Amino acid sequence: MPLMNKFWIILSHTYMTKVKSKSFFISTALILFFIVAIANMNNIIELFSSEDKNKIAVIDESGVLFDPLNQSIESTNEDVELILYENSTDEAKEEVQEGELGALVVLSLDENEFPEASYYANNISDNSTESMLEQQIQQIKVVMATQKAGIDQQILADIYEPITFTKNALSEGAKTSEELNQARGIVYVMLFILYMAVMIYGTMIATDVATEKSSRVMEILVSSASPITHMLAKIVGIALLGLTQIILILAVSYVMILSKKDELTGGFFEYFGIQNTSVSTYVYGIVFFLLGYLLYATLAAMLGSLVSRVEEVQQLITPMTLLIIVAFMLSMVGINMPESNIITVTSFIPFFTPMVMFLRVGMLEVPIWEVALSLGLLIGTIALFTIIGARVYKGGVLMYGKSSSLKDIKKAIALSKKEK
Amino acid sequence: MSLVLNHVTKKFGNDTAVNNLSLEIPDSEMFGFLGGNGAGKTTTFRMILGLLDITEGNITWNGSKINYRTSDVIGYLPEERGLYPKLKVKDQLVYLGKLRGMTKSEVLTELDQWLERFKVPEYIDKKVEELSKGNQQKIQFISAVIHKPKLLILDEPFSGLDPINVELLKDAVIDLKNQGTSIVFSSHRMEHVEELCEHLCILHKGSPVVQGSLREIKQSFGKKNLIIHADMPLEFLKDYSGVLKYKKLAEGCELQIENEDLSQKIFSALQNKGFVRKFNLEEPSLNDIFIEKVGAAYE
Numbered sequence: 010m011p012l013m014n015k016f017w018i019i020l021s022h023t024y025m026t027k028v029k030s031k032s033f034f035i036s037t038a039l040i041l042f043f044i045v046a047i048a049n050m051n052n053i054i055e056l057f058s059s060e061d062k063n064k065i066a067v068i069d070e071s072g073v074l075f076d077p078l079n080q081s082i083e084s085t086n087e088d089v090e091l092i093l094y095e096n097s098t099d100e101a102k103e104e105v106q107e108g109e110l111g112a113l114v115v116l117s118l119d120e121n122e123f124p125e126a127s128y129y130a131n132n133i134s135d136n137s138t139e140s141m142l143e144q145q146i147q148q149i150k151v152v153m154a155t156q157k158a159g160i161d162q163q164i165l166a167d168i169y170e171p172i173t174f175t176k177n178a179l180s181e182g183a184k185t186s187e188e189l190n191q192a193r194g195i196v197y198v199m200l201f202i203l204y205m206a207v208m209i210y211g212t213m214i215a216t217d218v219a220t221e222k223s224s225r226v227m228e229i230l231v232s233s234a235s236p237i238t239h240m241l242a243k244i245v246g247i248a249l250l251g252l253t254q255i256i257l258i259l260a261v262s263y264v265m266i267l268s269k270k271d272e273l274t275g276g277f278f279e280y281f282g283i284q285n286t287s288v289s290t291y292v293y294g295i296v297f298f299l300l301g302y303l304l305y306a307t308l309a310a311m312l313g314s315l316v317s318r319v320e321e322v323q324q325l326i327t328p329m330t331l332l333i334i335v336a337f338m339l340s341m342v343g344i345n346m347p348e349s350n351i352i353t354v355t356s357f358i359p360f361f362t363p364m365v366m367f368l369r370v371g372m373l374e375v376p377i378w379e380v381a382l383s384l385g386l387l388i389g390t391i392a393l394f395t396i397i398g399a400r401v402y403k404g405g406v407l408m409y410g411k412s413s414s415l416k417d418i419k420k421a422i423a424l425s426k427k428e429k
Numbered sequence: 430m431s432l433v434l435n436h437v438t439k440k441f442g443n444d445t446a447v448n449n450l451s452l453e454i455p456d457s458e459m460f461g462f463l464g465g466n467g468a469g470k471t472t473t474f475r476m477i478l479g480l481l482d483i484t485e486g487n488i489t490w491n492g493s494k495i496n497y498r499t500s501d502v503i504g505y506l507p508e509e510r511g512l513y514p515k516l517k518v519k520d521q522l523v524y525l526g527k528l529r530g531m532t533k534s535e536v537l538t539e540l541d542q543w544l545e546r547f548k549v550p551e552y553i554d555k556k557v558e559e560l561s562k563g564n565q566q567k568i569q570f571i572s573a574v575i576h577k578p579k580l581l582i583l584d585e586p587f588s589g590l591d592p593i594n595v596e597l598l599k600d601a602v603i604d605l606k607n608q609g610t611s612i613v614f615s616s617h618r619m620e621h622v623e624e625l626c627e628h629l630c631i632l633h634k635g636s637p638v639v640q641g642s643l644r645e646i647k648q649s650f651g652k653k654n655l656i657i658h659a660d661m662p663l664e665f666l667k668d669y670s671g672v673l674k675y676k677k678l679a680e681g682c683e684l685q686i687e688n689e690d691l692s693q694k695i696f697s698a699l700q701n702k703g704f705v706r707k708f709n710l711e712e713p714s715l716n717d718i719f720i721e722k723v724g725a726a727y728e
Contacts, residue, residue, distance in 0.1 A: 026520075224512065225511035225512075226513050227511070228505075229525060232478045233500045234528055238497075
């Protein structure tokens with residue numbers, strides 16, 4: 010039988026057994042559930058929040074402050090309702106303690122005829138209500154003070170008018186700050202997906218190889234198909250599994266976005282820049298994603314072939330996990346300062362390239378030769394690891410020992426060597 | 430059609446696992462590998478399968494090297510159970526069968542027949558981990574032969590089986606041989622090799638110490654076993670020249686003698702001394718040969 014055929018048999022076996030497995034079903038269902046939940050967050054919050062507005066009692070000792078405060082709060086803040094309270098302060102405090110009132114504000118005028126206020130609530134951790142009230146009272150004070158000084162309200166309005174401040178990048182092709190913000194959002198999302206995918210599927214490959222090895226079925230597998238065919242088929246099979254999951258997630262997200270289009274435009278989407286990011290960012294995203302996956306998957310398969318028992322997998326892939334975490338941390342730092350030296354330098358180190366270089370091309374205008382160089386280094390490293398990995402794999406799958414360590418790489422290569 | 434090992438040597442670093450092993454296994458033959466633990470049997474099998482590279486010498490099958498293009502005509506039963514514990518018997522064998530070039534329906538037809546033959550048809554939808562060790566071995570055996578290999582390598586096929594199942598598997602092996610499959614198998618159970626193999630090789634620390642056809646090996650060994658049942662004391666035979674070993678039995682004794690001719694002299698010596706109920710000259714058992722050869726190699 011042609012060797013290619015065996016590749017497909019192993020690939021489809023890997024894919025099908027995983028897709029049909031309970032763990033895949035449960036994890037995918039959970040993720041989809043969360044997406045639907047997040048998309049419907051508004052409805053869910055409404056479901057749990059009480060219909061009542063936050064009632065705040067106001068005792069106005071001055072007699073003139075309640076009306077202007079009430080007016081401005083009514084026009085700006087829908088969630089808060091002010092009530093002019095007629096009874097004594099002590100009674101009001103009691104009602105607050107019993108929970109019938111949200112809070113109590115006592116307004117008065119000081120010796121300069123300016124407003125002052127005391128705020129009472131069961132706890133003062135809900136910062137937003139207090140600061141909102143404080144701001145509104147501050148504004149009333151400003152109005153009162155300027156009136157007293159005889160300043161025209163129009164002049165005041167002019168003073169508070171925000172200035173026009175536009176940021177302009179002079180370097181040709183540099184992104185405008187608006188574009189940069191958008192790029193940051195999409196880069197962030199893609200980095201996160203890459204990080205998760207490499208972590209999850211890398212571990213899955215290593216565990217899978219280790220399982221086949223510890224159950225000794227590997228010896229039969231490598232007697233019917235070459236170790237390199239087996240390794241590559243495994244890597245591609247699990248990649249397809251990952252794609253299946255990602256496509257499912259994207260499809261559900263897309264449907265959610267369509268159905269919630271009106272509610273969701275602006276805010277979130279503008280921040281994450283999904284509305285108008287350049288096509289090149291997506292292309293780079295896919296290229297770096299695939300190459301990043303391949304690099305770490307090869308590494309994972311190689312490490313997985315060294316262990317004798319499945320329990321040892323975690324221990325042996327720790328160095329790989331650390332590399333991924335460092336890459337992710339670097340890119341998280343870099344997302345706020347993409348032009349720093351450390352980001353530029355690390356974007357050429359193959360283990361970090363998929364994340365850090367992607368971050369740079371996503372956010373900056375990187376010379377094409379730099380991208381090409383980093384891609385070249387990355388592909389070269391993948392090729393190198395495939396060759397070493399296949400070697401280690403061939404020896405590793407036949408090697409059984411009490412404990413496994415990275416030193417076994419040497420032993421495994423020696424075992425698969427032609428001449429000694 | 431034959432498997433030829435030509436001066437094969439395998440070294441791991443400075444350790445020699447297999448040393449200058451040459452043999453030829455003709456078509457439709459069963460060849461036995463004997464040897465203690467660590468003698469190099471599994472290493473030899475892995476080299477035949479191409480899992481390990483050969484340090485010196487070469488191995489050919491029908492005149493050409495064995496590689497992944499020929500793997501569809503080779504069956505392998507490893508010493509340790511090698512199956513997916515979580516997978517159903519059916520899925521398992523469909524996968525392994527496909528890897529040996531079969532289609533799914535071919536696998537299922539063959540699988541039904543084999544399970545029927547081994548009297549376990551109800552296992553088809555069971556997970557391997559739910560089966561007993563002996564039954565797992567049956568499944569393992571089916572996975573090695575389901576694609577009707579031309580060359581079958583069995584590493585300790587009968588270990589962990591009860592006598593009834595050993596017979597079932599032995600019959601299956603003999604049938605395969607009669608259908609033209611060359612079979613190489615290893616065991617440390619002498620009686621299995623004695624019963625099944627025309628040719629054999631005893632490995633000790635990687636080197637072949639005895640090699641050839643079973644009959645030749647026994648003949649060239651020279652020594653014979655003599656069993657005598659008689660009503661008189663036989664202790665005097667212990668000091669008879671040419672008697673190598675003396676073992677007292679309930680009804681007489683068992684002797685190992687230097688050569689066949691000596692039995693005539695003993696026969697004459699026993700005459701007129703009393704009633705002899707049994708006088709039996711036997712070929713040495715493989716066990717005797719193994720202990721002698723490997724024991725000698727130890728010294």
